Amino acid sequence: MAIFTGGKSTAINSPRHLTLRHARRVIGLKKQSLGLLGPDEEVTEPTLAPGEEKVDSYWAPGLEAGPSYSINVTQTIKTPNQDESLVLQGQQDFTVDAPQFTLPEGSIHSVYPPSGYSEDHRILPHVVLTDPHLPWERRGSPKTPEHLGDRNRVPWLAVFSFTQDELKLSAEALASMFQKTSDQLQKPVKQSSTLAINMTVADLCATTDMVTPVSNLQPSTIQDARGDFIFVPAELFTSLFSTFDQSSQRQVPASPDTMPYQFLSHVRNINTTGMAVSGVEDVGIFSVVLGNRAGPLDNLAPATVSVHLVSIEGVEAMQFPISQPYVALCSLHSWTYTVLPPRMLNVPDAMEALGRTLGVLRPPESVIAALKARNDRVSDRIACRLDDGYSLVTYRTQTGERSVALYRGPLTPTVVPPLTMNHCSNSGIDLQILDKEVGIMDVSYSSAWQLGRTLALGDEAFTAALMRLRRAIHTGAMKASKIRVVQQESADALRTRTDLLKDLPTMVTHLHQVHVPYPPPAGATPPFVGGGPRRRWHRHRLRPHEIPGLGFQSPQIGKIYLEEAIKLARHLAQSPDGSMYDEHNAPNSNDWMVVLKWLMDRMFLDGVPAHYLISDPFHLEPESLRFFSIDQNWVDALIDGALSLGNHQGDDPDRAAIKAALNDYIQQGPQLLDQETQVPSYGFFLRSDLVTMFPDLRVKTLPQQSNPPKRAPLLRHEIITDGVMLCLLDRTPGSEDFTGLTFTQPPHQQRFAVARGLDVTAVKVDIRRQYTVDESIRDKDVNQHDPLTPEIKYQPDTADNLFIWGSQPGTADLRILRLPRFADVQLQYLQEKMGTYDAGSTPTKYFDDDTATSALFALQMNDPIYYLEIGLQGNPALQSLAAPPRPRTLRFLEPARVAPLLPTGTSSSSSSSPQPPDEPPAKDDDRGPVTTLFSRPAGYHPGPHILASLGPHVRAIRTRNLPSPQVTGDDTPAQFPKYTCSVVTSGLSYVQVGDNLPQDLIFAIGVSENDTSTYQLTEFDVRIRLGPVNPTIHTLMQDYDGPGPRMLDNLRFNVLPQFDHQGGDVYLLLRLLPRSATGRIEIRKVREMGFLLSLATVNLFPDHQTLVRLDTMAYYTDPSHPTQETNFDANIINSKA
Structure with missing residues (x-):
């Protein structure tokens, strides 16, 4: 639903729009004060304070819909060389389009x-x-x-x-x-x-x-x-x-x-x-x-x-x-x-009753008291668990047995301390906690882990971004780790591009010294020096114990990989200017932007199903207000499960690196905001008919803060279902900065009433005070909240009435306002009764207007605005939520513990195992033998093919040149590929009929013997002869009028149906066409072309088994072999025969 703002929209499509908009506004104001705003940036503050409204009589458009309009244009053209001018005229008729018989969606x-x-x-x-x-x-x-x-x-x-x-x-x-x-x-x-x-x-x-x-x-x-x-x-x-x-x-x-x-x-x-x-x-x-x-x-x-x-x-x-x-x-x-x-019952009574239901999110006290009254150990323990917000749920173990388990969602009636476990999980099973007193498993955190993984799998954009982010972190961290491991072995063992570029100025001056031997520095390894021809191809070969382990499972890599992964994750979490990406600047990595937004939304519990939030409907009864604390352990498990996607290495340090970058964002917060990122820790549910009556029921935290406040008062405020409001906050109920709550009717969703009192005998109207002076002057009127006196009372037979009861005396069938009489009486009463104030030495009217307007009348028709104020300090119902504030960062930061396949140190390449001594360097002799690492058995005679690959100083054996094969024009691109076709019913190896109902037929088409084929396939057809059941000519179907075929796995093709008439017979032609711009595909790339024909009515043959011949035709681009025709039999089984 779009909201008209009269200017630039400030909406943010995020469940965290309250915190993001608040941060954007505070940052903009600070930039404005420092003169850092860009040319395209602006900070617009609402002209109205919270709780204020401006009422207008109407907003009329420039042109009304309905009448026809015309535009007349006159243009005069003059030239310097002629005295006469050319006058051009044009007319365009048009109408204004506007809703007339239906309203647009969202109106x-x-x-x-x-x-x-x-x-x-x-x-x-x-x-x-x-x-x-x-x-x-x-x-x-x-x-x-x-x-x-x-x-x-x-x-x-x-x-x-x-x-x-x-x-x-x-x-x-x-x-x-x-x-x-x-x-x-x-x-x-x-x-x-x-x-x-x-x-x-x-x-x-x-x-x-x-x-x-x-x-x-x-x-x-x-x-x-x-x-x-x-x-x-x-x-x-x-x-x-x-x-x-x-x-x-x-x-x-x-x-x-x-x-x-x-x-x-x-x-x-x-x-x-x-x-x-x-x-x-x-x-x-x-x-x-x-x-x-x-x-x-x-x-x-x-x-x-x-x-x-x-x-x-x-x-x-x-x-x-x-x-x-x-x-x-x-x-x-x-x-x-x-x-x-x-x-x-009315609104004031409903609000008053709601204020008496303040409590925490747990089962009703009557249920817990009934368990405690039994006075046995198990009942007392279950009652204690229910008092902590748990519910008993059905649970199925890994082996399939049905059992019972304890479950509690992220919203708890008490403050939950941090878990002692700080390792990531790979399955969520290790997050289950056994209650030893009753022998029941607590699956709260295990369920949260599985839910996080499920939510992540359901979001393709997040999953793709997470995979790319993991790949970037793993690739960069492995590269940095390998460099560090090699450099730990020898500082000069690896020369980076930077090192090479630094040495370019001195390289030319040292080129002439390449072949000049010089003594090595004291204690250094002797360098390679030139020798005889036999030494040319000999180099010292590193033994296994001398090669450092550079694999991911290597102990040397494992010690430093997490450190490098965190460095790279923090780099990806920055903006191009080196500062941290805070959702208000540009990111280094678009994938990190997507992942960060998704993770923060989950920390605000967005997307978590309602039955995970409220495990039992009795926790939130109708007409109730329930506060809760958010279990950070549950949120940690949810995030851990989401980030577990893409873990192929077991212990998964990349997940820990992403969490470290997320913690940096939470701890540092946006630039220029001077506070941590706001993450909810408390909240409340309001379940009442008032939420349905007033969806925009205004919520205000007490005490009222500065404008704008340093922190957003509400972090999430939504109507999650009809009659249920959810609010999340980051402050403790009853603390100094959260002493109370106020619920107020919204200005645009107030009630409008005929009068204070109305029945069949009279109408009683209180004329409310209205002002045309400034607010500062209005506040000086001590009676501004009291109606004007005396009240107006009209009976049905009163002359010049405000209200029409009925069409005949003594009836009440009309019940309509008499306008403009009602508005004129209001105006007259205000002019006569509002009084004056002293403006210097001149008495000035509080109300000075001479026209009755719809805006003035609407203020009169407003029913009184009711509000509910709830004090939270010292409230005994909220004592279980009292706790000192804690950081809302993630705590599952250690990689998961996975036992290696080989214990550390048992690898054949381990440097800790004893190794044979190095061989002494061979003597540099031009004619002496060269020491080798292996020897041939006695009697070994190498073949010519081995001798031909000796060193360059060995002459190759003469061989006879074989003539090249001659290419003739009759050669084919290769042999035809082989097609295997069958028609089956889903789950069977044949087509089953019996009830003669439409069914889906699967055409399985396989392609083989095409690895070396160079044929280009342009079309593959399956021809199905149509006709009734015939004992001599078997046809698969009499006719086909289903929704058509569709491909199954190979989406390189489209399958199109077509009816073909040949020789008086009707055929259903199923054409498989490559989805290619060229209209062809290399047949060697095709393995199968299966498709499904939906809702086909197969002929019901009287025999138990019937074979139906189907023809296929493949079309190629090769002009000499353009087609390949085959056929196959469809096996029809009559289950009723």
């Missing part, structure tokens, strides 16, 4: 009362729209005088509420009214749950016994448009669009009057801080459309009311009196709610 932000819920009869239903222009995008009153549009404007939308008997059409009416409609309207016609009928405009115009304003709206262009339409009784419609005199008698005008509805729509600009739904933006601008009818006043039982947001466009073009029994209006949105009898 409705919220409705009140919510669908299916109950409310008082005083309450006026209303709709909150996400587009502030929407109610005025079309003309609600084309004949409105221009001077009345300066402060008010009639919208084209209105909210009407109806009882069931007012809109319910009888079966006879439904049968007679829609006889002339088209077949697009399903017969018999039925009304929806809100008593609307969905149809096209053409069908609406063909409906009898009704009139509609839609017929006045260019019907030639909208005949195919669909919408929901309600059929309002003509008498009720007349009352809704008529005026009433001072004696409350209806005065029917010549045409419907829509002017009263100008007071029932307005715009609200709010600060969205602390709101779950609208809080994705800093600012939200909404339009609000109010209803003008109260609920039934004399009902003794709950009554269902249907509410419709209807279009009143074209209503003023109709004529009174209405000649038909019904008037059809287009309903753009509808819902139902229940009107309660008087003195039922």
